[in-house]
Amino acid sequence: MNTTYDVKFSQIQPRSNRGTLAYVARWRVAGKERSKSFRTKGLANAFMSDLRQAAKAGEEFDVATGLPVSMLAPESCGPSFLEFAQAYVLRRWSMSAARTRETDAYALLSLIPALVADAPRRPSAGDLREVLRVHALLPEKRRADLTSAQAAALGWLERASLPLAALGEAHVLRTALDAISVTFAGTPAGANTVRRKRAILHHLLEHAVEQKMFSNNPLDEIKWTVPKAVTVVDPRTVVNPAQARHLLDAVPKVGRKRGARLQALFACIYFAALRPEEAADLRLRNCTLPETGWGLIVLEKARPQGTKRWTNSGETHESRSLKHRADKETREIPIPPILVAMLREHIATYGTTNDGRIFATGTGGSYSSSAHSYVWQEARKLALTPEQIASSLAARPYDLRHAAVSLWLNAGVPAVEVAKRAGHSVDVLLRVYAKCMDGQQEQINNKINDALDE
Template sequence: MGTTFEVRIEPKIQKNRLAGKDRFSYTVRWRVAGERCKKTYASRALADGRRSELVSAVRRGEAFDIESGLPESEARARDAMSFYDFACKYVDMKWSRAAANTRRSIADALIAVAPVMLANTRSTPDGKLMRNALHKWGFNTARRPDAPVDIEDVLAWVQRNSLPVSALGRAETIRAVLDAVGSKLDGKPAAVTYTARRRAVLWNLCEYAVELGQLDANPIPTVKWSRPKRTIKRVDPATVPNPTQARALLAAVAARPGAGPRMAAYFGSMYYAALRPAEAIELGLSNLRLPREGWGKLILNDSNPYAGSAWTDSGSDYDHRQLKHREVAKSVRCPVLPT
């Protein structure tokens, strides 16, 4: 939005005779950065009121939008998006480059925020139905166009009753939103890592709103909000299998019929090489370097985390992609203890 302080308001209101009628209209005229602007009203009182509003905007030092010729506050209000529409736009912007589980995390965070950003809480759809509609369709770029009729009705209600995204700039609103991302459905505090993940989505959403001119600045730092305290959970040694117990457990799994040997290899790679489940599931013979003596190596090339078919591009439950926090086609060599 380009703005300017170069504004000149015509001192006189133009009186216009309506063709074929003994009636008149009244036009307010002004210039913004040299460009002519005008607005016509049916009565002089309305025209006088409008001219007074423009003069007041100039006197308080407000910039004018060059494209529309309106005071900046009016231009911003005219272009304001509802929170639901903006959240969908944010999801669509992120979708193509985000991993399937990241897409699901974004939707989860936005579902926590959406109820707080409703202007009308009367006649609200059933909470579970609304969360389901937002999670499976509203905040899912791929599935939104195919939402069933009953779900479309719910999403249309949310759209009609959403506050403008600019409401996030109010201290009381952003505080309520932060409380929502830090709470579970029952109102109890959410886990620290869960809260941090949802707050990160909210932060990024506000930055995108600033980028598109929907907010003047990210409102999150403007309020004093206490995050849940991090609690350190000590691991009970009694719950961790020692090497002897691990070998016995793996041997018992391998003895099971059918997929037993494969599952033993799966769990064994996680125990001995500390692999993520999504990395272990991608191991094949070509990934193994196991000498007769000494340490071996696992060559990790890909990851295949479970995400759910609603969030993957392929429609599979698994999202085949590069290793976590690694570039595409970047492999990692993982040492394996001698057994």
């Protein structure tokens, strides 16, 4: 238990909550604001008197609950699940990418409202998630000011949240697993989503084991089948070279300027197997673009899109190290003459931003994923047949990367070299990418027939 003598008291304040007058006792423990609501001023005064008497007697206060040690019920010793989840997020904040922070919070938006006692006047699920999203799961400096309704929702969560120790019980963990198995709308969640949320719950409990709150991870004791997730590329999404060229040729025809500005970016995804966020941060200094022959890209950073509240800069896009790579580690990708020519033409037409980025909006910003998607879907309508448009063929810009890797593998490039260029481990490459290129079925069947006839 973490205790302190740092206690400061505030005045009791009246507050109207949905037409009912309540009195709020406020005090701070180790700099953290604490509050408790009472129906009458007399009850609030009595509670504050108990706190003051404990402090006057030199009693320690529990940092997790804000109460004097003498007022802690035996079962309430230790943090609540809400408090531990908040500490978990903040502990990982400085070491995590924006998307990781958002993924952690997304899992906790399911778990925290589920792991509560049956208390009266429960706010709606949406209100609970909103106060967690904009306030409780953020560092203090990033927290939004709460409306009276949000403050009431947070107060309810603080009172109702189960003790972390309750997760040692099988029925509580099954409640948690049930919560992550459905969407916020109550429909079954996708396998990948469930697996990610379970992994976060498991990791959170591993932190609790480290802090001696459990002797071992209680989630390991639960017999629960993790849903199988799709981990291989669907061959139906992969375009052949002719289809890729038709799509890239169609991109500049979309819109007045946006399509033209994005053509070379999509070309980088196809010809160099860049991830979209890697192409978004590509800079002139990263490129060797000779007048003839092959060129070279040396990737340094990626520029993923995130929600502002989760990024370090507070902006939607920010540069960070490459995926699955150490800080300042680079990746080299030789690029064919056709991509060299497209990049040279793009730079000659649009120049670069002040920080050297090749791809940007007219005002120097980064295109959003929705902008990428819009242009791509319009290009599909121009380049593909109606049947192909209705299919999953190249449904996303990212599918160009799948096509690139599949093409390299089918061309006989050694798996080690393909993995090096694509930024994968060989194990992941061989597990995820099949030799799937549209239009090769007959060719492959003929090869098998030839082998059978020998």
